[in-house]
Amino acid sequence: MTGIRQLADYLDISIGTVSRALNGKADVNAETRRRVLEAAEKLGYVPNQSGRSLRKGSTGVVGFMMQTGPEINSQGDAFFMSVFDGVQTVLSRHKLDLVALLCSSNEDPYAYLQRTVARGFADAIILSATRRNDARFELLHRHNIPFISLGRSLTDVGQPWIDLDFEGMAEIAIERLVKAGHRDIGIIWPHGDLNLGYVFADRCREVLAEHGLTLREDHIFRAKPSEAGGYAVAHEIASRSPRPSAIVLVNEILVTGLYKGFEDAGVKPGKDIAIIGRYSPQAQYLSPALTCFTLSLRDLGISLAEHLLSVIPDYQSHYVGQTPRVIWPMTLIEGTSG
Amino acid sequence: MTGIRQLADYLDISIGTVSRALNGKADVNAETRRRVLEAAEKLGYVPNQSGRSLRKGSTGVVGFMMQTGPEINSQGDAFFMSVFDGVQTVLSRHKLDLVALLCSSNEDPYAYLQRTVARGFADAIILSATRRNDARFELLHRHNIPFISLGRSLTDVGQPWIDLDFEGMAEIAIERLVKAGHRDIGIIWPHGDLNLGYVFADRCREVLAEHGLTLREDHIFRAKPSEAGGYAVAHEIASRSPRPSAIVLVNEILVTGLYKGFEDAGVKPGKDIAIIGRYSPQAQYLSPALTCFTLSLRDLGISLAEHLLSVIPDYQSHYVGQTPRVIWPMTLIEGTSG
Numbered sequence: 001m002t003g004i005r006q007l008a009d010y011l012d013i014s015i016g017t018v019s020r021a022l023n024g025k026a027d028v029n030a031e032t033r034r035r036v037l038e039a040a041e042k043l044g045y046v047p048n049q050s051g052r053s054l055r056k057g058s059t060g061v062v063g064f065m066m067q068t069g070p071e072i073n074s075q076g077d078a079f080f081m082s083v084f085d086g087v088q089t090v091l092s093r094h095k096l097d098l099v100a101l102l103c104s105s106n107e108d109p110y111a112y113l114q115r116t117v118a119r120g121f122a123d124a125i126i127l128s129a130t131r132r133n134d135a136r137f138e139l140l141h142r143h144n145i146p147f148i149s150l151g152r153s154l155t156d157v158g159q160p161w162i163d164l165d166f167e168g169m170a171e172i173a174i175e176r177l178v179k180a181g182h183r184d185i186g187i188i189w190p191h192g193d194l195n196l197g198y199v200f201a202d203r204c205r206e207v208l209a210e211h212g213l214t215l216r217e218d219h220i221f222r223a224k225p226s227e228a229g230g231y232a233v234a235h236e237i238a239s240r241s242p243r244p245s246a247i248v249l250v251n252e253i254l255v256t257g258l259y260k261g262f263e264d265a266g267v268k269p270g271k272d273i274a275i276i277g278r279y280s281p282q283a284q285y286l287s288p289a290l291t292c293f294t295l296s297l298r299d300l301g302i303s304l305a306e307h308l309l310s311v312i313p314d315y316q317s318h319y320v321g322q323t324p325r326v327i328w329p330m331t332l333i334e335g336t337s338g
Numbered sequence: 339m340t341g342i343r344q345l346a347d348y349l350d351i352s353i354g355t356v357s358r359a360l361n362g363k364a365d366v367n368a369e370t371r372r373r374v375l376e377a378a379e380k381l382g383y384v385p386n387q388s389g390r391s392l393r394k395g396s397t398g399v400v401g402f403m404m405q406t407g408p409e410i411n412s413q414g415d416a417f418f419m420s421v422f423d424g425v426q427t428v429l430s431r432h433k434l435d436l437v438a439l440l441c442s443s444n445e446d447p448y449a450y451l452q453r454t455v456a457r458g459f460a461d462a463i464i465l466s467a468t469r470r471n472d473a474r475f476e477l478l479h480r481h482n483i484p485f486i487s488l489g490r491s492l493t494d495v496g497q498p499w500i501d502l503d504f505e506g507m508a509e510i511a512i513e514r515l516v517k518a519g520h521r522d523i524g525i526i527w528p529h530g531d532l533n534l535g536y537v538f539a540d541r542c543r544e545v546l547a548e549h550g551l552t553l554r555e556d557h558i559f560r561a562k563p564s565e566a567g568g569y570a571v572a573h574e575i576a577s578r579s580p581r582p583s584a585i586v587l588v589n590e591i592l593v594t595g596l597y598k599g600f601e602d603a604g605v606k607p608g609k610d611i612a613i614i615g616r617y618s619p620q621a622q623y624l625s626p627a628l629t630c631f632t633l634s635l636r637d638l639g640i641s642l643a644e645h646l647l648s649v650i651p652d653y654q655s656h657y658v659g660q661t662p663r664v665i666w667p668m669t670l671i672e673g674t675s676g
Binding site for chain 1: 397398399401406419422423426427430435436437438439440442443444445453454457459564565566568569591594595597598601619620622623624625
C-alpha cells in the first residue's frame, strides 16, 4: 500500500511537502501539487483513513440527487451514467466516493433532501432536475452543506451551477431552420416545470422575433418523456392546422417514437417536417440521421465535481480560479433530419 | 405527523398491537399486520427516528451496487431506473431509503465494496452485474451484511437471488426460429464475463441439439454494449460466411445500431435476417418492430426488495414464505423482426 512516505520517496521531496500538497495547503506551489496528485493517483496512494475520519462530519461521500420513477427524468439515464463517470474521475483523486441519492417520483424532493441532510449522509451534494423555483437550494444553504446544481433556477443562494446552453441551442437551431426557409417552427416543451423549458422557449421566441416570426402558442407541444410520448405527440403535430414545417426539441428520449409516429401519420421526417433535437445513442442510427446537439457528458461530470470541490474548504485550494457559474456549450451534429 | 397513537386510533386496535405489527413481531396475525402497514402508508406514519437509530448499526439505508463508466452495464440504465422505482415502493413502507452505490468502471468491484462495507454505509445491499464467480458474495457474507443478487453466480453463500429467465428466453426464441425454418441461428454474446452469457448460450446449444442443430462457434458474435457496437457487429454478421439466417441477442442497448448496420450492409432485418432480442423503449418503434422479451422492471424491483427484507431480522416477519431463489419469467412480444 502506498502511503505518504512512499510518495515522498518516489517524488524525492519531503514528507511535509507531500502532506501539505495532499491536504491542499496554500504554501505549496501549483506545479508541486500537480506532481504530488499525479503520483498519488499513479501509485494508488491511500490516505490514513482513521486520521481523515476524525475530521468532524466527514463521510467521504458526495451525493448526486436524482429522481426515479415510471416517468423518468427528462434527461434520460444514459445521460447520468456518463456524467457519474466524470464525477468519479475527480472524486477518486481525493478518495471520495459518489453515491446516487434516489428520490422516488412519489416523494417530494424537498422532504427527501431534508431527510438525507438529517442523516448526515454526504459531505456535499450535486442536485439535478432543477426547478424553476427550487427550495432545495435554501435547505442546503441553511445547513452549510456545499452543493452545486446541474441547472439554473430563479432561486439563488450563491452556489455554483453548471447548466447546458439551451439558449445557444435555441439560437443555432432556429437560425438554421429560418435559413432553410422555415417560417412556422414549433417546439416540444420539456417535461414538467424544469427551468430549462422556460430558458429554451424564451430564447426561441426572441430569435424568431429577430426574423419577424413568432412562436405560435398552438405550436408549443407537450409530450411525456418517453418513446410512447414521442409517438403520441407526432400524431398531434401532424394533425395540427396549420402544421409547423419544423420542430425543435430538447428531450432526447422520445425521438425514435417521434419518428415512427410521423411515419405512421404519413409525415416523413426530414422531408415533410424538419426535426432538430438532442443527441442520444440512437440519434445517428435513425433514418434520417437526427440533426442534434451534443456534449461530452463525462467532461460535464468532471466540471461538476471540480466546481463542487472548489467550494469545500478541505479541497478548494486544489480548484482555485473556477468560474462559479458555467453555461456549458453544446455542439451541432449535422444529420439529415433538419 | 402520524405516530403510533394516531395509527392505533385510526385502526381502533391497541398501541401495543400496532407497535408489534410495525416491528414485525410474530405474535400479530397476517391480516392485522397488513391493515397496520396499509394504514401506516396511507396516513404517512413516521417512526420515532431516535428510537430507531439506537439500534446498533442501523443506517436506514439500502444500497444498490452498480457499475458506471463509458461502457455502461450491459443491462442499460433505463433498466435500473425502473427497477429502483419498484425497490423504493417496498422500502418506503419501512421508511428505508435506497441509494445507488456507484462503482466506477476503473475500480475493482471487490475493493469498492470492501470500502463501502468498512464505512458501514448501508444496512443491506442489492448486487447487480453478477459475475460468473463473484467474490463480493463472500465478502458480504463474512461481514454478516444481508444482501440479494440480481443474477446467479457459481459462487453461492446461500443468499437469495433473482435472475431473469435467460434459459426460458433461449428456449422460446430458438423454438420459434426453428419452427420458422431457420437452421443456422447465431447469437450475440452479452458483454464481458457476466454469468448470464453462459446460462443463455448453454441453453441455446441444448435446444438446438434437440433439433439436431448446432450453435457454430463462428456464429457466436461479440459486440460492445452500445449502439455503435450493434452497428459494428451487424457488419461482421453480414459478412460472415456462411451467414446465419437468424440472430438472438440478450442485450437491448444495441438494437438501433444493429438494424442500421444491417441495412447499410444490404441485409434487411426481418427479411434477410431474423432478429429476436430484449425489450427496450425503442423496440416497438423500430421498423420492423423487434420481436422481443419483456418483463415488468418495477415488479422485479419490488420482488428484489421483498426478498432482501425477508433475510433482515428486523423485517423478515413481514415477508415470510418468500422463495429464496427466483427465476424471473419474461414474456414474448411478437414483432415482425423474427
